[in-house]
Amino acid sequence: MSQPGFFARSELTRVLWSFRREFFMVGIFSMVANVLMLSPTLYMLQVYDRVLMSRSELTLLAMSLITLFLFAVMAFSEWMRSRVLVRSGLRLDALLGTRVFNASFDSYLGQQGSGPARAFGDLIQIRQFLTGQGIFAFFDAPWAPIYVAVLFFLHPLLGWMAIFFSLVQVALAWFGHRHTVAPAEAASRAASDTGAYLQAKLRNAEVLESMGMVHNLRAHWLRRHTGTLGLQSQSQSLAHRITAWSKFIRYSQQSLALGAGALLVIEGQLSPGGMIASNVLMSRALAPIDMLVNTWRMFINARSAFGRLEALLGQYPEDDPSLKRVAPTGGLVLRDVVASAPGRATPILKGVSTAIAQAQVTVVLGPSGSGKSTLARAMIGIWPGVAGEVLLDGLPIESWDRAELGPHLGYLPQDVELFEGSIAENIARLGEVDSAQVIAAAKSAGLHEMILRFPKGYDTPMGEAGGMLSGGQRQRIGLARALYGEPVLVVLDEPNANLDDVGEQALVRAVHQLKEAGRTVVLITHRPGILAVADRLLILQDGRVQADGPRDEVLAALRAQQQAQAQAQAQAQQHAAREAQAGQGGGAVAPQAA
């Protein structure tokens, strides 16, 4: 069956459409359950108005047995619909969990989202709505008119009363929604902002403590916290007021319905059985509306979560499985790469072009802030705002499937973050540990002996090792992780920043090994000691390529440039000195002339 308009709209709506059979079944079970909910009322009517009048025990027995059977069917229907929904929830999670994880991770990388936690919160909210009380209200509400119709059948006054109270409840719900949603959202946003603020600052606990900044932090946090509390209490007090009104209306409706029934009995327009039955029916007629009112907030939240998730999945579509490629060989070409960042008026990279052939070692040099780290990220395709082309093996790097490409790339960022798990797991990139490869990578990074000195060797948990590892050692574990699995393109951002001479020698050896194995290496550094390994040099200056080419040519050009600059400077100085001499001479004449 083709999807109707709404369900064809997005990936998320298409997933929902795949649940049509389940929702149809829930609809059928809801119909059975709702129609059978009339049975206690009918039983009551029969007992009061027929059995008590006729005093027939046999009729009572027959009626009771039939009613019990109907109750069993009703309970079965309710149980079945819950079961179908719970299973649908699990299927929904299975269908979307991985997609949501990947999309939210990409969005986090692109610095446009709030990361996996929020997206999973959204998925949970949708699932809870679709499998819980919220959706029951939607399936039960359409049956409310049956109860109203039966009330009309008993007496029009009772029917009109049900309609009146339904309208009052709906109006109250609408009023509540209009006046409580905005403050509630503002309060929850403020609460999560305050939490995030504190968490971000606590990451620097050592700095805060060492310089006695905790007091200042507390003052900042308290200001935000007080604002949050104000918003929360405002939203809660409104919600409580509306709940109180809603209770008042519910109690009034029950008692007034009984009163109206009694009046009709007194006037001989209704039987006593009808009076009691109408009271039960009235509550039944209003129950779905009550439930809708109570779950409205859930619906609104689920709808917002749905919108957010829909946008996220739309922005980060699933990789096309037909785009599976052969492993890359490591040739990299950049054409007019412009990298910008939110909040910056000018781009960080302003049109960088270069070509790095396979098995070449390119060293990138440049002053601090010239864009070297940004270039490294652009080269491996993780800088979000890139214009121009970054081609790996002639294909745009963003078109590669990351999970497929990842094992072929090695990246060592400037700030090495290690993950929870053992040293071996960290080197093996959290995947299946291939011991031979882990040891090879550790040896290349010059780490093997050091790791063996740990009591648990490669199995030492990071938590335990953390205290034993120096900055340089952490960086070398990061290097081993980058080298693991023999990647074809290795980008190292200041790998020698924290290394001593021994560490640097190990690095030089590792780069030579990579080169011999035909791997492409890009190495960003401040330290000229490593230049010996370079085939090519790329010099960045304020986001532009100042020089790019074979190492010796670039160095010779630089030397020539420096010599020319020095000569020009010397000439300028000589010129200035002559001018000054001439000026002194002129100065001596001038007064005479005067």
Ligand SMILES: Nc1ncnc2c1ncn2[C@@H]1O[C@H](COP(=O)(O)OP(=O)(O)OP(=O)(O)O)[C@@H](O)[C@H]1O
């Ligand atoms: N995410 C970002 N958002 C905004 N600006 C950024 C971002 N990342 C880097 N920058 C800015 O871009 C410029 C270049 O940064 P980058 O880290 O690439 O330079 P670098 O040459 O590697 O510097 P260093 O040698 O000090 O590490 C800097 O001015 C930095 O402030």
